[in-house]
Every structure is written in structure tokens, then in C-alpha cells.
Amino acid sequence: MKGALKLGRISGIKIEVHWTFTLLLLWVAFIEIRQGSDFYRVLLNEALIVVLFVCVVLHELGHALTAKKFGVKTKNILLLPIGGVATLEKMPEKPLHELLVALAGPAVNVLIAILLVLVVPIRSYFNFDSIVLEEMLFEPTFQNFLFYLFIANVMLVIFNLIPAFPMDGGRVLRALLSFKLGRVEATNIAASIGQFLAFVFFILGLFFNPFLILISFFIFFGAYGENQMVKQGALLEGHLAKEATLTNITKLRPDNTLQEVIDILLAGTEKDFVVIENDRIIGVLTQKDILKNTKTPSVLVDDIMQRKFQTVDVSMEIMKVLQMISREKNNFFPVVENGQLIGAIDSTNISEFILLKTSSR
Numbered sequence: 001m002k003g004a005l006k007l008g009r010i011s012g013i014k015i016e017v018h019w020t021f022t023l024l025l026l027w028v029a030f031i032e033i034r035q036g037s038d039f040y041r042v043l044l045n046e047a048l049i050v051v052l053f054v055c056v057v058l059h060e061l062g063h064a065l066t067a068k069k070f071g072v073k074t075k076n077i078l079l080l081p082i083g084g085v086a087t088l089e090k091m092p093e094k095p096l097h098e099l100l101v102a103l104a105g106p107a108v109n110v111l112i113a114i115l116l117v118l119v120v121p122i123r124s125y126f127n128f129d130s131i132v133l134e135e136m137l138f139e140p141t142f143q144n145f146l147f148y149l150f151i152a153n154v155m156l157v158i159f160n161l162i163p164a165f166p167m168d169g170g171r172v173l174r175a176l177l178s179f180k181l182g183r184v185e186a187t188n189i190a191a192s193i194g195q196f197l198a199f200v201f202f203i204l205g206l207f208f209n210p211f212l213i214l215i216s217f218f219i220f221f222g223a224y225g226e227n228q229m230v231k232q233g234a235l236l237e238g239h240l241a242k243e244a245t246l247t248n249i250t251k252l253r254p255d256n257t258l259q260e261v262i263d264i265l266l267a268g269t270e271k272d273f274v275v276i277e278n279d280r281i282i283g284v285l286t287q288k289d290i291l292k293n294t295k296t297p298s299v300l301v302d303d304i305m306q307r308k309f310q311t312v313d314v315s316m317e318i319m320k321v322l323q324m325i326s327r328e329k330n331n332f333f334p335v336v337e338n339g340q341l342i343g344a345i346d347s348t349n350i351s352e353f354i355l356l357k358t359s360s361r
Contacts, residue, residue: 016077018079029046058112062104063105067088072090074086075089098174105160106161106168166223177189191224236318236319236354240314240315251276252274255300256300258298258304272346283305284333284334286332289304310330322347
């Protein structure tokens with residue numbers, strides 16, 4: 001995501017924080033100053049937010065490292081004002097594996113809460129009446145800081161286990177339903193519940209806390225996207241790349257000029273091209289490369305093409321091609337059979353293939 005600052009790597013997983021996270025810190029400081037808090041209380045709350053988000057990173061690492069045990073890699077963990085997001089290449093398809101991955105995050109927060117109970121006299125806080133407790137908690141002490149951190153981790157567990165897909169609780173629900181109903185139907189039910197709860201959060205946000213409106217959008221569109229992806233995966237199951245391959249493609253030579261390519265682009269619908277020499281693929285030229293160099297139409301394809309590229313074998317499953325497109329952030333791949341070029345595949349043609357398959361059902 002644009003505007004993300006890289007903090008480092010843990011077990012090969014990039015840890016990033018989005019610039020909008022600073023807005024949360026500014027908002028918390030503004031609220032405290034508005035309420036008349038002194039410098040130390042503002043500092044305490046800012047530190048609490050930072051440490052809490054360290055707990056969020058550990059929560060996401062719980063998901064990521066458990067998924068790693070089942071052969072699923074994690075691209076990165078991104079911190080946002082609404083929480084953290086671990087970008088797994090895919091969710092484990094076996095219900096038991098998904099259940100364990102989904103529970104691993106909240107389990108980390110449970111462990112942190114238990115450790116805090118060992119060092120903070122939690123029970124003593126509940127032995128006072130509400131007025132005394134409020135006055136006591138207002139004091140910017142280290143013990144109060146740890147108590148707030150304990151409460152925050154407990155709230156993280158409760159909030160994340162709400163059965164609102166794509167949150168952890170929704171994934172737990174889907175995993176449990178998948179044992180009996182299958183992944184597609186289980187996802188549909190979990191996503192529907194998630195979208196309903198998103199609507200509830202939206203209404204509550206209008207009357208109580210605008211922050212809930214932001215969360216409602218995250219849940220609604222996350223549930224919708226996951227549901228569509230699973231349906232798409234079921235539709236494409238068993239279908240191979242050769243079924244969605246563009247075979248009528250223009251093959252460029254390295255000595256073609258950019259002007260010649262522009263003429264081909266304007267005369268048809270092709271936007272990306274394969275470059276060959278002596279019947280061997282030596283590069284690809286994408287629309288992005290063309291647009292970058294339109295001011296120099298005399299430049300040769302050899303000078304602007306991408307020499308680093310991946311090919312797709314005709315026997316590769318289409319779902320794996322889609323994962324490849326997502327992973328490589330590339331939309332166009334030459335398709336080969338026994339090492340020989342037979343065409344190309346891109347997300348547009350895959351979408352058309354999906355549309356035709358959906359219509360034929």
C-alpha cells in the first residue's frame with residue numbers, strides 16, 4: 001500500500017506502518033488536550049497506543065507464523081489506524097488449519113493479558129467504587145499504564161472474535177461451518193453475517209462513534225471480497241491456463257520501434273506484448289513501458305522491454321495464475337507448452353473466462 005513506512009522484518013515478514021497511523025496519534029492527543037489532560041497523561045496515552053500496536057503486530061505474527069507451519073507465506077503486516085492486517089498469500093483451505101490460524105492471533109493477546117495479570121493487581125481495581133476508580137485511573141502511573149494495556153488486550157480478543165467475516169471470529173465461524181457445509185457455503189454464511197454486522201456498526205457509528213463507520217466499511221467490503229474470491233475459486237477449480245490463453249497475439253521483435261508498437265496498439269485491443277528472437281522469448285513489453293517512452297517513438301523495443309519475466313505453463317491451474325498475478329504484481333505472462341510460446345494470459349482474459357463460465361451455469 002502506498003505511503004507505508006517499513007519498520008523491518010520478523011521471520012522474513014515485512015512489518016510496515018501506514019502514514020495514516022499518525023492521524024490516530026494526533027487524534028488521541030487532541031482529545032486528551034481538549035479534556036484538560038496534562039503533558040504526562042497525553043504522553044501516557046500516546047505510549048499506550050504505540051505499545052498496543054506492538055501487541056497488534058504480535059497478534060498478526062501469531063496468524064502469520066501459524067500459517068507458515070501449513071505452508072502459507074505472509075507478504076507483510078501493515079499497521080493501520082483501525083488495526084493490523086497480515087497479507088497471507090492465501091488462507092489454508094483445510095478447515096482445521098484455518099481454525100488454528102484464525103485462533104492464533106487472539107491467543108497471543110490472551111497470553112499477553114495473562115502475563116499482565118501476573119504483574120498488575122487487576123482485582124484491586126475492581127474493589128473500588130466507580131468514582132474512586134475513575135480518579136485512580138486518571139493518574140499517569142506505570143501501573144495504570146499496564147492495567148490499560150491489559151484491558152486493551154482483552155478488548156482485542158473480544159472484538160476480533162465477533163463472528164463478522166473477515167475478522168478472526170468470522171474465519172473461526174467459516175472454519176467450523178466448513179466441516180459440515182463445505183468452504184463455499186460456509187464462506188457465504190460467514191460473509192452474510194459479517195455484512196449484517198457491518199450495517200449494525202454503521203448505524204451505531206452514526207449515533208455514537210464515527211470510528212465504527214470506518215470499521216463497518218472494512219468489514220462489509222472485506223466480507224464481500226472474500227466471498228467473491230471463494231466463489232471464483234470454486235468456479236475455476238480444475239480449469240487450466242490453456243483454457244484462458246490468448247493465442248492470437250502479436251509477437252514483437254527486439255528491433256521493432258516504439259512507433260510500430262503504438263500503431264499495433266491503436267489498431268487493435270492488445271496492450272501488452274511478448275518479444276521473441278529466433279523463436280525464443282527474450283522479454284515482455286507492457287502498456288506501462290509504452291506510456292513511459294511515448295516521447296521517444298524511435299526507441300527500439302530492445303531498449304525498453306522487461307528482460308525479467310515469468311512464464312505460465314499451459315497445465316498450470318488458473319487459480320494459481322491469479323495468485324501469481326497478485327504475488328508478482330504483474331498482469332501479463334507469456335504462456336508456454338514444452339518451452340515453446342503458444343500465447344499469453346492476463347487478468348482481463350481470465351475475467352472474461354470467469355464471466356462465460358458463470359453465464360453457462
